[in-house]
Amino acid sequence: GIPIIIDCDPGHDDVFALWLAAGHPALDLRAVTTVGGNVPLEHTSRNARIALSVAGVEDVPVAAGAVGPLGRALQTAEWIHGENGLGGPELPEPTVPLDPRTATELMMDVLREAGEPVTVIATGPLTNVAILLRDHAEAWPLIREIVWMGGSTERGNVTPYAEFNAWVDPDALAVVLETGIHFTMIGLNVTHAALVTPAVREQLAAAGTATAAFGDELLDFFCRTNGEVFGLPDGPLHDPVAVAAVAEPTVVRRVRTRLDVELTGVETVGATSVDLDGVLDREPNAWVATDLDVDRFWESVGEALARLR
Numbered sequence: 001g002i003p004i005i006i007d008c009d010p011g012h013d014d015v016f017a018l019w020l021a022a023g024h025p026a027l028d029l030r031a032v033t034t035v036g037g038n039v040p041l042e043h044t045s046r047n048a049r050i051a052l053s054v055a056g057v058e059d060v061p062v063a064a065g066a067v068g069p070l071g072r073a074l075q076t077a078e079w080i081h082g083e084n085g086l087g088g089p090e091l092p093e094p095t096v097p098l099d100p101r102t103a104t105e106l107m108m109d110v111l112r113e114a115g116e117p118v119t120v121i122a123t124g125p126l127t128n129v130a131i132l133l134r135d136h137a138e139a140w141p142l143i144r145e146i147v148w149m150g151g152s153t154e155r156g157n158v159t160p161y162a163e164f165n166a167w168v169d170p171d172a173l174a175v176v177l178e179t180g181i182h183f184t185m186i187g188l189n190v191t192h193a194a195l196v197t198p199a200v201r202e203q204l205a206a207a208g209t210a211t212a213a214f215g216d217e218l219l220d221f222f223c224r225t226n227g228e229v230f231g232l233p234d235g236p237l238h239d240p241v242a243v244a245a246v247a248e249p250t251v252v253r254r255v256r257t258r259l260d261v262e263l264t265g266v267e268t269v270g271a272t273s274v275d276l277d278g279v280l281d282r283e284p285n286a287w288v289a290t291d292l293d294v295d296r297f298w299e300s301v302g303e304a305l306a307r308l309r
């Protein structure tokens with residue numbers, strides 16, 4: 001399968017991203033790294049370990065990275081994900097240990113040992129990825145592409161124009177774009193199609209595994225908070241869309257365009273500027289997702305859940 005590293009901040013939807021990554025036959029999950037985001041690092045690291053433990057994925061190292069953004073205070077999202085980041089189910093003790101390496105060290109080891117370029121999928125603020133690329137230019141050619149859930153071609157979810165992952169660490173996004181490494185943005189404009197409708201809940205639960213049952217408890221909580229906060233009771237499950245885009249490229253349509261991020265706006269910090277109409281006359285620097293094959297996306301999530309414990 002395609003070798004991948006997932007950098008994440010679990011988070012309900014990050015957990016489904018990990019499960020899709022571990023359960024999809026086209027992917028070979030080599031490492032998981034965690035970042036402060038939805039909740040502080042201590043929780044995101046533990047939650048990543050819990051996600052893999054529940055699914056019976058014992059052979060993938062999990063290492064902790066940055067506690068917070070490059071140059072700003074960490075802003076978290078307990079109102080969506082709960083105090084511990086995985087509100088809903090009773091959380092088991094993880095059996096998967098925390099790797100003693102830092103996220104950067106683990107990513108470097110995986111990149112060096114892979115023998116082929118590795119895809120980095122990021123489903124949180126891009127802090128860890130930016131630190132890796134800033135401190136290790138030798139990593140650049142070892143990365144096939146970076147696929148990130150974040151940003152939007154339209155409106156935001158944490159301010160009118162900023163999406164959460166972009167808003168938490170816009171400087172990191174700017175650093176990553178600056179490298180020119182093949183970059184794909186999976187923004188809210190597509191992830192808002194990944195709605196956990198009651199029919200989807202049933203479809204995923206039908207996978208029948210312990211993982212699917214645990215996932216259903218997560219979705220129960222996540223749909224409730226998304227209903228309360230955003231009026232979206234079919235809570236959009238953002239992060240696994242980035243994984244699906246790598247596993248099954250035809251699930252996400254994308255366009256080559258210019259992507260920039262607002263670093264200094266008064267009301268618009270973290271807003272992504274996507275030049276879909278080509279009015280800026282700047283070199284395109286990214287692929288930006290514009291469409292999701294919703295049915296196939298949920299099928300692939302269900303199939304992954306069925307393959308796990």
Ligand code: BDR
Pocket residue numbers: 009011012013014038077080123124149157163164165238239
């Ligand atoms: C993103 O923010 C987080 O709350 C989710 O995990 C997802 O990565 C959506 O804006």
Ligand code: CA
Pocket residue numbers: 008009010011013014038123124239
């Ligand atoms: Ca996330």
